[in-house]
Amino acid sequence: MLSLYQRNKGQMHWFYSQNIKKDEILLENEEAQHALKVLRLHTGDHVHVTDGLGNLFLCEISHLEKKAVRARIIEKKEKYKARDFKIHIAIAPTKNISRFEWFLEKCTEIGIDRINPIICKHSERKIIKPARLNKIIIAATKQSQKAQIPSLEPLMKFQDFISLENQSQKFIAYCDYEINTHLIHLAKAKSDCTILIGPEGDFSPDELKSALNMGYQTCGLGPERLRTETAGIIACNAIHFINQ
Amino acid sequence: MLSLYQRNKGQMHWFYSQNIKKDEILLENEEAQHALKVLRLHTGDHVHVTDGLGNLFLCEISHLEKKAVRARIIEKKEKYKARDFKIHIAIAPTKNISRFEWFLEKCTEIGIDRINPIICKHSERKIIKPARLNKIIIAATKQSQKAQIPSLEPLMKFQDFISLENQSQKFIAYCDYEINTHLIHLAKAKSDCTILIGPEGDFSPDELKSALNMGYQTCGLGPERLRTETAGIIACNAIHFINQ
Structure with missing residues (x-):
């Protein structure tokens, strides 16, 4: 499996979600609309999702619904690119x-x-x-x-x-x-x-x-x-x- | 007389002109409109004018006309704040x-x-x-x-x-x-x-x-x-x- 960093160099799409469970992430509202209507993603597509708190998830789209997108977590990276100064x-x-x-x-x-x-x-x-x-x-x-x-x-x-x-x-x-x-x-x-x-x-x-x-x-x-x-x-x- | 630098610390207005004679500067078009209609300057007001080529002029407004403003040059500073690197x-x-x-x-x-x-x-x-x-x-x-x-x-x-x-x-x-x-x-x-x-x-x-x-x-x-x-x-x- 490619590391997150290597995949990151490509054009994989980034999303933000606050709805993160143990092995699944739900993209909601504008994030789901963006995935569905702008990017037209499909089941099986790989995406990056961040919780905005420093964690980065490599995911695979598992379900596409009208107003929500579910993604299975493949890999999690904590403190992604964290700096040693604030x-x-x-x-x-x-x-x-x-x-x-x-x-x-x-x-x-x-x-x-x-x-x-x-x-x-x-x-x-x-x-x-x-x-x-x-x-x-x-x-x-x-x-x-x-x-x-x-x-x-x-x-x-x-x-x-x-x-x-x-x-x-x-x-x-x-x-x-x-x-x-x-x-x-x-x-x-x-x-x-x-x-x-x-x-x-x-x-x-x-x-x-x-x-x-x-x-x-x-x-x-x-x-x-x-x-x-x-x-x-x-x-x-x-x-x-x-x-x- | 105050030096250009000291005056510069105040709120004196800056203008740009390409019409600069030996002892007089003409503000034209938008520069004149700005002086007349926005700032409502008067004869005797002091302004800074630059030719955009590195020269700064301290001037006194001498004539206000409908579409042009004339300013008498009081002081000229060449290579104003010029840097030693480009x-x-x-x-x-x-x-x-x-x-x-x-x-x-x-x-x-x-x-x-x-x-x-x-x-x-x-x-x-x-x-x-x-x-x-x-x-x-x-x-x-x-x-x-x-x-x-x-x-x-x-x-x-x-x-x-x-x-x-x-x-x-x-x-x-x-x-x-x-x-x-x-x-x-x-x-x-x-x-x-x-x-x-x-x-x-x-x-x-x-x-x-x-x-x-x-x-x-x-x-x-x-x-x-x-x-x-x-x-x-x-x-x-x-x-x-x-x-x-």
Whole structure:
């Protein structure tokens, strides 16, 4: 039998399911529709299914019904492609939500573990639709063939977020701060990281002060003037580069 | 008088003009409309104007007309924030053009010098609209406060592109290549770089072979499976990181 990795190099389709039994997986709703109507899969076809929690299953389609697809589990791989560092970004959602959606898609592709949308003093957006955003994250997880779905946390206030217990390396990206060492020179490899990314108008001086009081360290993301969503992607990418 | 840099930290508006005389600049068409109707600027207001060729002008609005705005040049800065390395990416435009547009916007923000859209064996898109794409590049140049507009070259065939005379470091990002050293471990700092990024179906084995024959070196962009536009952004970002 081919290993999961070898099969993975081909064009096998990826699905997401939360309905996983001992030796069978049920694909439901949109996942079943995609298998039936878009891909037109048949009994006997092999597919990859992830539970979004790090497990990857190689399966064989066993039953096709009108609204559900059953697949027999052939092989299970735990902690599929798990990294030895976690990336956690707390970011102010952009006024134009499509920019925030791009950030979610790109960071999911590059590899991120947790996203905390935060409301800051200069935030222009104070509402998000988690269901839509989670769909984007799940699609990007499948498309980039990952088994772990990044966790999108509920929107919370900046002050509440920085007060949370957090044992990782903690950074605040602040555009105008005078001592602006680049994140790649500050973060340690193989170590979890939390990075705060501010809204279009940046963090307020009070927010910066509060973050410093809570043990956050300022960092830069290079000399260029970046949009919020670009700063988020570059921060995520920087942690991956440090770990190369 | 404040230096350009100090003024730049404030919210002064940026414009682009190709009509620059010895001591006066004319803002035309959309730039004039933006100044008049969106920003509602007045005589005496200070603005930044770039010629897109690396020069930045601090100006004072001197005349407002119906379809044009004249500005007196107060100060000129040549080679504004010029880098000591050039980034040149040759990339296959994506099937969904908005993904390619997003690549152009983000690389302009991060900093890129030249983009060559290329047609590869597995390319699904063989037409682009340069006028629309250049508008996106100019908007991102102004928004990220740069004086040099990246050059978007005409679409050309992969084979023609790699045959061009090119004295920079040359890389081809190839997903499935076995020896897949990350670009950040291969590219040298303070040195110009050209990177080839393939279409959704990657480069063909023949294309890889031709590129190697023309002196290109294979490189990886990390262990993750990336979309074309994400690979382009990560490659651009990697060269910036090397130069930090």
